[in-house]
Structure formats: C-alpha cells, structure tokens
Amino acid sequence: MAIESGLVKVRPLLIAGCQDHSMSAKKKIAFVAGKSPSAQGARDILCRIYPHVDPQEADVIxxxxxxxxxxxxxxxxxxxxKPVYGMNRGSVGFLMNEFRPDGxxxxxxxxASIDLHPLRMEAFCNNGERHHALAFNEVSLFRETGQAAHIRVSIDGVVRLEEMVCDGVLVATxxxxxxxxxxxxxxxxxxxxNVLALTAVSPYRxxxxxxxxxxxxxxxEMEVLDAEKRPVGASADSTEIRNVLRVKVFEDRSLWSRLLYDPEHNLEERILREQFAH
Structure with missing residues (x-):
C-alpha cells in the first residue's frame, strides 16, 4: 500500500545533530506502533535503547x-x-524503511523527506447530510448493491463523462x-x-x-445517477460514507505531512520499479 501526495518536495538531511545517542536530547523522538506483536515488540526494543517522548512533544515520530x-x-x-519515519514491521512496507534497532x-x-498533501473529499448524502474527509491514498466511489453504478464525472465544472456505468471510480494521489x-x-x-489519477473500477460503459x-x-465532481435504484458509497482512505449523491474531490494544499526515508530506500525509485514489475 502506498499513500497519497500531490506535489512532492524532496528534502535531504532533514534532521541534523551530533553523531551519537546524545542527539536524542536535542531531537526528541516518539515511538508509535501498530497492534501486531511484531510492531509492539519493536517499539519495546527501541524504547529501551533510546530516550523517547509523547508524539505531542516530539520533533520526529x-x-x-x-x-x-x-x-x-x-x-x-x-x-x-511532525515528520514521520516508518520502519517496517508489516508485510509489503512500501512506505517503510528497514527495521534495525541500531544506528x-x-x-x-x-x-531525506517528501511532503504529502492529502485529497479532501466533500460528500453529499441522500439524507441531506454533508461529510468531509481526507485521503493520502485515494477517494473512491463504489456500488453498494448488485446494481452497477451510474456516475457523471465533471472536471473543473465541465462534464467529461455524461454517464459512466461501472463498479466504481477513484481519484488517486x-x-x-x-x-x-x-x-x-x-x-x-x-x-x-504534480498529477492525479482518475480511474474507473470495472467500467462497462x-x-x-x-x-x-x-x-x-x-x-x-462525481454525481450519482439513479441513486435510489443504484446506491453508491464513498471512501477517503479508511473513512466510508454510505448513500452519497455527489462527491467533490480536490488536493488540499494547506495541509501536509512529511515522510522521512533512508536515501537508499528511495521512494521515487520504488515507484519507478513498480511500473516494470511482472
């Protein structure tokens, strides 16, 4: 799994300091972990080796x-x-660095670092409610029943697809x-x-x-046609909204999250390799 960005800025040597563990007194580190035993065990190991603080007080997470x-x-x-530096204790670990306690x-x-700007989703539902959510990966629409979704797609106020018959459609960073x-x-x-992908899911027309x-x-902007007969849900990463009538999506440049990675674990190179994977 990868996560979302728009414009990506590469920044070398984001964190500078001395060459030993005394640096942690200057740059405060917070360790956070998933629920798996592997992740929790890794956190325990690092907490025994390095001084650490809560995320709110940290310079790096x-x-x-x-x-x-x-x-x-x-x-x-x-x-x-706060910049976030990941170490892999999962499976794929596309965005994560190698886990090593030392060094x-x-x-x-x-x-080095990249700045990720999330997509902002505004969803209008058939009960009159309006929901907002952010996505670093993608915003997607998906059919809720066995009926195919019928969706009208507009870009910057211009209708580009009058009616798309599909299982869904997504906007990805x-x-x-x-x-x-x-x-x-x-x-x-x-x-x-500096682009986004607009992708159909199992398109028929x-x-x-x-x-x-x-x-x-x-x-x-994606408008659901015949929503009563063909209900459609929307998701922004892990946030799901049911029975949407219309969804607007744009990149929110006012928000950013900084992702740190080892120079030898180059994200651009990994994405390039994915284009030739087989």
Whole structure:
C-alpha cells in the first residue's frame, strides 16, 4: 500500500545533530506502533535503547508497522506537523524503511523527506447530510448493491463523462497510485509529477475508457445517477460514507505531512520499479 501526495518536495538531511545517542536530547523522538506483536515488540526494543517522548512533544515520530499503520499515523498526527519515519514491521512496507534497532539516530540525521498533501473529499448524502474527509491514498466511489453504478464525472465544472456505468471510480494521489488505483489497472504515477489519477473500477460503459491523468489542481465532481435504484458509497482512505449523491474531490494544499526515508530506500525509485514489475 502506498499513500497519497500531490506535489512532492524532496528534502535531504532533514534532521541534523551530533553523531551519537546524545542527539536524542536535542531531537526528541516518539515511538508509535501498530497492534501486531511484531510492531509492539519493536517499539519495546527501541524504547529501551533510546530516550523517547509523547508524539505531542516530539520533533520526529517513528512509526512501527506496515503501510496501513503508516497511513493511520499520517492521519492521526497530521495536525501536529511532525515528520514521520516508518520502519517496517508489516508485510509489503512500501512506505517503510528497514527495521534495525541500531544506528537510528544516524539514520534520522541522514534521512531525506517528501511532503504529502492529502485529497479532501466533500460528500453529499441522500439524507441531506454533508461529510468531509481526507485521503493520502485515494477517494473512491463504489456500488453498494448488485446494481452497477451510474456516475457523471465533471472536471473543473465541465462534464467529461455524461454517464459512466461501472463498479466504481477513484481519484488517486501520486504515492497512492500504487495502491487501490494500481489494482484497478490505473496508471502508476512517478512522484513529483504534480498529477492525479482518475480511474474507473470495472467500467462497462464507455467500453474502452481506461481513466485519465489530471493536473493536481483539478477539482473532480462525481454525481450519482439513479441513486435510489443504484446506491453508491464513498471512501477517503479508511473513512466510508454510505448513500452519497455527489462527491467533490480536490488536493488540499494547506495541509501536509512529511515522510522521512533512508536515501537508499528511495521512494521515487520504488515507484519507478513498480511500473516494470511482472
């Protein structure tokens, strides 16, 4: 799983300091972990080795788990505006660095970073309610019953697809393009390309439409047609809304989360490799 960005800024040597564990007195570290025994055990090990504080007091947050936990951490600590450095204690670990207890301070010193800007979803429901949610991976619409969804798609106020018959449709960020978007045969987007992917899920009509690549500043609106007969839900990462009538999506440039990674664990290279994986 990958997580979402729009414009991605690469920053080398984000955290600077001395070359031993005394740096932790200057740069305060918080360790957070997923619920798995592997993640919890890793946190216990690191807490015994390095001084640590609560996330609210930290200069950097070290997240231990898989990509799903990293996604939750980015959401949970977004408002703190603290850089997050992940170490893999899950399965794929696309966004995570290798777990090694030793040398953490030096790795944080040498870490590069990218700024991830989330998508903002505004969903209007058939009961009159309006919901807001953020997504670092993607915002998706999906049919709720055996009936195919009928969806009208507009970009920046212009109708581009009058009626799409499909299982669903999604808007993915560049980093999120390797997640659900890739499973739906959407394009893998290199980081820093300043674009979003608009991808259909099992489209029936238009028969040969396979999605679009949009500029990151595009505003996407998806309107559910015949919603009573063909109900549709929407999701923004793990937030799900049922029985939507209309959904607006745009990249929120006012929000960002900074992801740290080891230089040898280059995210751009990993995304490039995914385009040639078989």
């Amino acid at each position: 070290v997240a231990l788990g898989g990509d799903g936990f990293m996604l939750r951490a980015l959401h949970r600590y977004l408002r703190l505006k 953490l301070i030096e790795r944080l010193e040498q870490a 560049t980093a999120g393009s390797t997640a659900y978007n890739m499973s739906a045969y959407g394009p893998i987007l290199p980081l820093g390309t 238009p028969r040969r439409w396979r999605g679009a690549i949009l500029p990151r500043q595009a505003a996407v």
